[in-house]
Amino acid sequence: xxxxxxxxxxxxxxxxxxNSKAFCSCSAEYGALPNTQTCPVCxxxxxxxxxxxxxxxxFIIKMGxxxxxxxxxxxxxxxxxxxxxxxxxxxQITQYEDPICYxxxxxxxxxxxERKRIGIIRIHMEEDAGKSIHDLDIxxxxxxxxxxxxxxxxxxxxxxxxxxxxxxYLTSIKQILLYLGxxxxxxxxxxxxxxxxxSVRPIGNSKFGTKTEVKNLNSFRNVEKAIExxxxxxxxxxxxxxxxxxxxxLWDAASQTTRPMRSKEFAHDYRYxxxxxxxxxxxxxxxxxxxxxxxxxxxxxxKQRLIDQYGIPHYDASIFVEDHNLADYYEHCCSYLAVKSxxxxxxxxxxxxxxxxxxxxxxxxxxxxLGLNPKFVAEIVDYLSEDKISSRIAxxxxxxxxxxxxxxxxxxxxxSLVQISDSSALETLxxxxxxxxxxxxxxxxxxxxxxxGFFVGQVMExxxxxxxxxxxxxxxxxxxxx
Amino acid sequence: xxxxxxxxxxxxxxxxxxxxxxKEILDKIWENRHLNIFITVCNEKALxxxxxxxxxxxxxxxxxxxxxxxxIKDNISTKGIRTTCASRMLENFEPIYDATAVExxxxxxxxxxxxxxxxxxxxxxxxxTSYFGNVLNPINNEYTPGGSSGGSAAAVAAGLCxxxxxxxxxxxVRQPAAFCGTLGLKPTYGRISRWGLVAFASSLxxxxxxxxxxxxxxxxxxVISGSDAKDSTCANISPSQTFDNLQNLPEKFTFGVISxxxxxxxxxxxxxxxxxxxxxxxxxxxxxKEISFTNPNIWIPTYxxxxxxxxxxxxxxxxxxxxxxRAEGEGDFVTRTRxxxxxxxxKRRIMLGTFVLSSGYYDAYYTKAQKARRLIYxxxxxxxxxxxxxxxxTTPTPPFKIGEKINDPIAMYYSDLFTIxxxxxxxxxxxxxxxxxSNGLPIGLQLQSKHFNEDILLQxxxxxxx
Ligand SMILES: [Zn+2]
Numbered sequence: 029x030x031x032x033x034x035x036x037x038x039x040x041x042x043x044x045x046x047n048s049k050a051f052c053s054c055s056a057e058y059g060a061l062p063n064t065q066t067c068p069v070c071x072x073x074x075x076x077x078x079x080x081x082x083x084x085x086x087f088i089i090k091m092g093x094x095x096x097x098x099x100x101x102x103x104x105x106x107x108x109x110x111x112x113x114x115x116x117x118x119x120q121i122t123q124y125e126d127p128i129c130y131x132x133x134x135x136x137x138x139x140x141x142e143r144k145r146i147g148i149i150r151i152h153m154e155e156d157a158g159k160s161i162h163d164l165d166i167x168x169x170x171x172x173x174x175x176x177x178x179x180x181x182x183x184x185x186x187x188x189x190x191x192x193x194x195x196x197y198l199t200s201i202k203q204i205l206l207y208l209g210x211x212x213x214x215x216x217x218x219x220x221x222x223x224x225x226x227s228v229r230p231i232g233n234s235k236f237g238t239k240t241e242v243k244n245l246n247s248f249r250n251v252e253k254a255i256e257x258x259x260x261x262x263x264x265x266x267x268x269x270x271x272x273x274x275x276x277x278l279w280d281a282a283s284q285t286t287r288p289m290r291s292k293e294f295a296h297d298y299r300y301x302x303x304x305x306x307x308x309x310x311x312x313x314x315x316x317x318x319x320x321x322x323x324x325x326x327x328x329x330x331k332q333r334l335i336d337q338y339g340i341p342h343y344d345a346s347i348f349v350e351d352h353n354l355a356d357y358y359e360h361c362c363s364y365l366a367v368k369s370x371x372x373x374x375x376x377x378x379x380x381x382x383x384x385x386x387x388x389x390x391x392x393x394x395x396x397x398l399g400l401n402p403k404f405v406a407e408i409v410d411y412l413s414e415d416k417i418s419s420r421i422a423x424x425x426x427x428x429x430x431x432x433x434x435x436x437x438x439x440x441x442x443x444s445l446v447q448i449s450d451s452s453a454l455e456t457l458x459x460x461x462x463x464x465x466x467x468x469x470x471x472x473x474x475x476x477x478x479x480x481g482f483f484v485g486q487v488m489e490x491x492x493x494x495x496x497x498x499x500x501x502x503x504x505x506x507x508x509x510x
Numbered sequence: 511x512x513x514x515x516x517x518x519x520x521x522x523x524x525x526x527x528x529x530x531x532x533k534e535i536l537d538k539i540w541e542n543r544h545l546n547i548f549i550t551v552c553n554e555k556a557l558x559x560x561x562x563x564x565x566x567x568x569x570x571x572x573x574x575x576x577x578x579x580x581x582i583k584d585n586i587s588t589k590g591i592r593t594t595c596a597s598r599m600l601e602n603f604e605p606i607y608d609a610t611a612v613e614x615x616x617x618x619x620x621x622x623x624x625x626x627x628x629x630x631x632x633x634x635x636x637x638x639t640s641y642f643g644n645v646l647n648p649i650n651n652e653y654t655p656g657g658s659s660g661g662s663a664a665a666v667a668a669g670l671c672x673x674x675x676x677x678x679x680x681x682x683v684r685q686p687a688a689f690c691g692t693l694g695l696k697p698t699y700g701r702i703s704r705w706g707l708v709a710f711a712s713s714l715x716x717x718x719x720x721x722x723x724x725x726x727x728x729x730x731x732x733v734i735s736g737s738d739a740k741d742s743t744c745a746n747i748s749p750s751q752t753f754d755n756l757q758n759l760p761e762k763f764t765f766g767v768i769s770x771x772x773x774x775x776x777x778x779x780x781x782x783x784x785x786x787x788x789x790x791x792x793x794x795x796x797x798x799k800e801i802s803f804t805n806p807n808i809w810i811p812t813y814x815x816x817x818x819x820x821x822x823x824x825x826x827x828x829x830x831x832x833x834x835x836r837a838e839g840e841g842d843f844v845t846r847t848r849x850x851x852x853x854x855x856x857k858r859r860i861m862l863g864t865f866v867l868s869s870g871y872y873d874a875y876y877t878k879a880q881k882a883r884r885l886i887y888x889x890x891x892x893x894x895x896x897x898x899x900x901x902x903x904t905t906p907t908p909p910f911k912i913g914e915k916i917n918d919p920i921a922m923y924y925s926d927l928f929t930i931x932x933x934x935x936x937x938x939x940x941x942x943x944x945x946x947x948s949n950g951l952p953i954g955l956q957l958q959s960k961h962f963n964e965d966i967l968l969q970x971x972x973x974x975x976x
Binding site: 072074111299300 | 585586587593595600603605606607609704705706707708709711712713739740741742743819820822823825826827829831832833844864867868869872876
């Protein structure tokens with residue numbers, strides 16, 4: 029049987045977090061009452077004219093630089109003409125022949141050691157349409173708050189070879205957008221939208237197969253599922269002797285299938301032509317330099333640096349860079365450590381990934397909302413690393429640290445929770461425990477080594493958890509085995 | 511025709527007040543209602559503005575255009591005053607904002623007297639495509655006033671305002687000015703903000719000024735010109751200062767004359783007037799020089815491809831969804847709204863424009879027209895390296911009769927032959943009255959100059975009209 033490989037390219041639309049819309053001064057914020065954020069420009073009133081929001085330009089240049097694109101010194105806007113009730117002017121202002129960013133790439137991680145480059149054909153600016161609300165008995169209603177909200181469209185090369193790669197590409201794009209602070213990345217709210225161009229070809233062929241465009245991928249999981257479904261559908265069609273038709277298909281999350289769009293829904297001649305109401309977009313070197321210097325360290329680079337600088341495992345670093353706030357937080361914690369070593373860095377990482385992140389996921393909040401002073405985490409780790417407290421004590425006091433915003437050092441000192449590492453004191457206590465449990469010693473000596481844990485427990489209980497367990501073990505062994 | 515400086519004298523001599531004068535004008539508008547010049551007359555608002563102007567004069571702090579009576583072409587947005595574009599589509603449309611030009615006029619004390627008739631969406635050269643009926647030429651009622659700013663030109667000619675704003679996409683200010691015997695200025699593209707000018711062809715549209723004299727034209731231009739943050743195609747320069755410069759005509763200047771071949775497209779009356787004004791310009795210190803265009807045959811096709819392409823897109827917003835006319839009945843109301851809401855000429859141009867932009871034809875028409883436009887633009891750059899101004903006919907013929915050309919669109923389009931090149935070249939041009947040789951009907955000639963040199967156009971017009 030012939031094996032097939034998929035060829036996938038993604039078109040990602042991202043709503044930008046500018047305060048105002050792309051071509052007027054209306055607020056671009058999501059969630060206001062319908063039609064309250066409008067003006068003659070975004071309502072398409074007669075005689076109104078668009079004026080480019082300079083922040084839109086800055087944001088797209090940021091994205092272009094972050095994705096290794098070339099930035100066009102002079103680019104233009106175009107009109108894409110079509111009729112739709114939620115498109116007030118009867119055309120969308122977009123870029124056509126000369127997108128401002130082009131010819132770039134990002135890298136995705138296939139595994140801990142393997143990276144793959146996915147080419148970016150272009151990134152261009154455009155405006156969003158309004159929103160039609162059909163599911164009401166009365167009529168179709170239109171909300172034009174979204175009309176004119178700035179979008180960028182990021183078009184990848186057909187370099188993606190599996191649904192998993194597509195998923196990784198999309199999450200990487202989202203991470204970059206979040207790192208740049210230019211998009212919320214929220215697919216459910218429509219701030220990030222994705223269409224996929226998919227074709228399959230026999231492995232080894234260099235020619236592309238006929239592609240379909242799959243739309244309506246409104247969550248990260250759906251992107252993966254829809255692409256997987258469409259790949260299998262196409263392979264099956266071909267194996268059964270059929271042909272793939274170039275068409276636009278909609279992902280139907282309910283049935284977990286794709287279905288063709290009615291031909292009327294996409295049979296457009298958009299009649300693109302240069303937008304005469306806007307002047308050419310010129311990007312000066314000064315602007316480019318100042319934006320370039322404002323670009324933060326990006327996820328992949330940061331991950332590598334966390335691994336190199338802190339010696340933490342790839343897995344840990346991946347978790348942290350997923351949310352740049354968490355990565356920031358990790359580094360803050362580390363900066364407060366009294367002893368900075370690979371051991372303490374790893375302890376901070378462990379502490380964040382277990383205790384802290386568990387609370388985050390329980391409360392469904394992010395690290396900044398938790399309000400935990402990173403200095404406190406560093407204090408706990410310092411105590412732990414010097415064996416001054418046991419991890420049990422650390423866990424016990426943590427809720428209090430969090431709730432009362434109290435320094436762990438203070439709690440530990442006030443309540444004398446520092447564990448006893450004085451071997452002479454411990455030896456006396458251990459002798460006492462051994463003397464009181466002669467029968468257990470017999471059992472131990474007869475080979476029931478698990479009794480050892482019983483002795484440790486007894487000692488710890490007497491010390492209210494403050495005994496250094498390592499030391500206790502050491503002394504016990506010496507006394508029992510000698 | 512009336513002149514603002516005469517009015518100012520009367521005000522100073524206390525022979526009239528702004529309120530009295532406005533009432534006089536309102537009476538005259540009523541008496542001349544058969545000319546169908548106004549779509550909307552702003553009686554109450556005008557009188558309120560006039561009262562405010564009287565107060566200003568009394569307080570001794572009149573603004574630059576205090577009490578000036580201004581008519582506004584009805585494709586320029588006026589807040590709370592319906593702006594119809596002479597279309598059924600906007601028959602009852604009241605804008606929620608003022609055009610920048612209107613805002614600036616009112617801020618300097620001008621009185622908005624009303625909204626003037628035009629060809630529907632400024633598409634036409636005779637004012638016969640208006641949904642509100644055609645305008646009669648005040649000089650001879652059997653003739654059209656020209657178009658599309660026919661109402662504005664007729665208002666000035668009939669003395670119903672000091673100044674009228676028009677819009678000029680391919681001659682829509684200059685041609686009616688010529689037909690009605692007024693001055694008509696189309697400034698440089700980007701001189702006056704287009705914010706609030708309802709778009710016909712955005713890359714060619716420019717608000718223009720119609721008046722009886724250069725003095726009033728200059729006063730208004732200086733007020734309404736200058737950069738505007740709401741229009742990025744508006745030049746980022748300070749307002750013009752043509753009023754202060756009006757008397758400073760250079761002692762010596764050069765002027766271009768067109769070839770006989772090009773001039774031969776004109777009727778005899780026009781040719782005779784042209785020759786007469788060549789001599790007149792010489793007597794004002796002008797040195798004539800024959801100039802040549804690369805290919806005037808491309809003007810009209812280039813213009814009608816670009817203008818209709820842009821129009822087809824600009825007029826897409828009229829779909830009955832949010833405002834304006836909406837067709838009744840079942841089914842696809844957008845199609846029916848547009849079928850019933852637009853008149854024939856508008857539909858013709860939307861179809862032409864849609865055709866030239868459609869895939870498979872785009873390169874053959876639109877792209878080629880863009881290249882042709884570049885040639886025309888370069889022609890003008892070359893010409894104005896050689897001469898300071900260029901003398902052109904405004905129209906190939908004297909005014910034509912109502913009904914004469916309305917059923918022959920190509921003949922109608924050719925009446926724009928001498929005006930459209932200025933829009934394609936984005937240069938300023940002015941039509942001045944050049945006598946009334948045949949049947950007492952006026953004809954106009956045109957002066958053109960390099961970008962942003964409205965000064966010399968107004969200086970020469972001023973000198974020629976004396
Ligand atoms: Zn707006």
